[in-house]
Amino acid sequence: MFSFLRTFASVFIILMFIFILQSVWLYISELAGKGLDVFIILKFLWFVSPKLIPLVLPLTILVTSLMVFGSLSENYEFAAMKSTGISLQRAMRSLTYFILLLSVTAFFFANNVIPYSEYKWLNLRRNIQQFKPSMVIAEGQFNQIGEGFNIKVSEKYGDNDQFLKDVVIHKKEGKAKQNNTVIIAETGELTSEENSNTLSLILRNGNYYDDVQPKDQKKKLRKPFAKSYFEEYTINIDLTELNNKDVEKENKLSNHNMYNVSELRTEIDSLSTSFTKNISSFAENMHYRTGATKHFERKNKAIKNNVSVDTLLNLFKPNQQAEIIAIAINNINSTIETIKSKKVEFIVKNKRINKYEIALHEKYALGVACIILFFVGAPLGAIIRKGGMGLPMVIAILLFLTYHFIGIFAKNSAEDGTLHPFIATWLSTLILLPLGIWLTIRATTDQGIIDMDSFYQRIKRLFKKKEKNS
Structure with missing residues (x-):
């Protein structure tokens, strides 16, 4: 032993x-x-x-x-x-x-x-x-840094990802935080001094677009703007809020690995019930969209009136049948696309339920x-x-x-x-x-x-x- x-x-x-x-x-x-x-x-x-x-x-x-x-x-x-x-x-x-x-x-x-x-x-x-500004900037999407700056870059490189390529900046100004200024540059560089709350963004080879906001309503209808070219332009961004990030801050997170057995059982029951209701309501909605209920009512009415019909189309005049067929084809195509999109949604929801069940049995x-x-x-x-x-x-x-x-x-x-x-x-x-x-x-x-x-x-x-x- x-x-x-x-x-x-x-x-x-x-x-x-x-x-x-x-x-x-x-x-x-x-x-x-x-x-x-x-x-x-x-x-x-x-x-x-x-x-x-x-x-x-x-x-x-x-x-x-x-x-x-x-x-x-x-x-x-x-x-x-x-x-x-x-x-x-x-x-x-x-x-x-x-x-x-x-x-x-x-x-x-x-x-x-x-x-x-x-x-x-x-x-x-x-x-x-949140500790490193370059980590906040994700490639291929707009990211908010500091007060009033949204930055998008196509690529980051360098030892600390400090060099940026194809930079697009939307600058918000005024009380309404309107996006009146757009800056586009070929390259950029993030620099800052140690223990400084100011981040310097050096832009090179770019253009500066600024929508002028005149007080005169007639001039405002002309949508005036100013445009300039620069070889190098520096923007100082206040990072006081960013640098004050607390590692102890409690965020709202949800993950199947964060629950115990009782919580997993409750979550699985809730997700399964919701998933079943979604499938049932979608099936009813699709059935209603086909118009089958109305057509069957029309057919039953024709049978009661001793009207012989081989197909539902015979209940309509010949000139209306072509229109009905065209509408039916469009409805079918629309229904197919809806089913495809819903199928993807249901797969994602089912996958989430499966993850919770796996976490329970593990x-x-x-x-x-x-x-x-x-x-x-x-x-x-x-x-x-x-x-x-x-x-x-x-x-x-x-x-x-x-x-x-x-x-x-x-x-x-x-x-x-x-x-x-x-x-x-x-x-x-x-x-x-x-x-x-x-x-x-x-x-x-x-x-x-x-x-x-x-x-x-x-x-x-x-x-x-x-x-x-x-």
């Missing part, structure tokens, strides 16, 4: 450190070059760490089980136990209780800690993005996966009789990658509606369940993974039968 806990703690710390380094590499562009305090960076990593537990914990259990039980089997400690009447099940009993306790803890951790850390991480991430699947991976790793380590960081680590990584990638592919299929979210979430765990049962049976009966002697004997018997028949 002590050996397992010591190895478990060591492997967990090593794997956690590796995954945190991966997170740093993944989000380095959001942290570097913004003048952030070390405390804020550590806080960012602290909030992102709980998200890594669903990856690190199952892998830790699998690696630890393989290493510890492989080492015990390699040193013939299991043989000594069996000689004294201690079976493998009895040797695993205390560790089984520990894994069960760990699985329950993992569920409560996933249900309470991870949603809270997800919110705090996304909230901090959004606040950090909280339960984490604890069960810990138990199953223990019963895969422990008997497999006893069978291969090899401890240490070599072969057990290779086998553990291969098994975990198989488990992990099956889960990823299944969840991606569930988001698109190909698989049910319940099946997709539990698929990788259920695939390993028979493997764990089979390995446990083989280990408790002192059998290897493959009994080569029995295999060769069956091959020999097969050849002997063929010789006799010939």
Whole structure:
């Protein structure tokens, strides 16, 4: 027990450190070059760490089980136990209780800690993005910086994204904040002094357009404007509000990973009810738009009046039938386009519901996966009789990658509606369940993974039968 806990703690710390380094590499562009305090960076990593537990914990259990039980089997400690009447099940009993306790803890951790850390991480991430003016400027869209400036650029480049290309600026002035000034430049550069609340935007090779606002109504109808060309033009933007951004500011965020089990169930019920109502109302609307109800009423009226009709068109005069057909074709084309747009909308809504259902089942699947991976790793380590960081680590990584990638592919299929979210979430765990049962049976009966002697004997018997028949 002590050996397992010591190895478990060591492997967990090593794997956690590796995954945190991966997170740093993944989000380095959001942290570097913004003048952030070390405390804020550590806080960012602290909030992102709980998200890594669903990856690190199952892998830790699998690696630890393989290493510890492989080492015990390699040193013939299991043989000594069996000689004294201690079976493998009895040797695993205390560790089984520990894994069960760990699985329950993992569920409560996933249900309470991870949603809270997800919110705090996304909230901090959004606040950090406000620290650097160039990060506020997104390519290909208008972005508001300071008071009264909307800036659009086609491209950003440079070490700190300080150089801009194809700059368009709309400057709002007056109490009404009217957009009377437009500045267009080929290139621009963002510069500012350290600890300064003023951002200097240097524009080069551009034009300045200004709508003149005369007081005379007659002159205003002429829409006068002023235009000038410049080689270099500097705009100073007050960043007092931008620089006063608080990393502790609480933003309104919503994400399926931010909810616990009870909140997820409520959200799923609400989304499902709303989705069903939307489909029902859309179906009724489409049925009404076809005019089928009115046509059936007209046909029933004709039948009551003993008027024989083969088609609905025969109820109308010949000169009206062509118009009706043209209108029907236009209605059909319009209906098809409406259905296509609604189909996309329904796919998005269904995908959102599936994400919430996946998040719900993942909280339960984490604890069960810990138990199953223990019963895969422990008997497999006893069978291969090899401890240490070599072969057990290779086998553990291969098994975990198989488990992990099956889960990823299944969840991606569930988001698109190909698989049910319940099946997709539990698929990788259920695939390993028979493997764990089979390995446990083989280990408790002192059998290897493959009994080569029995295999060769069956091959020999097969050849002997063929010789006799010939």
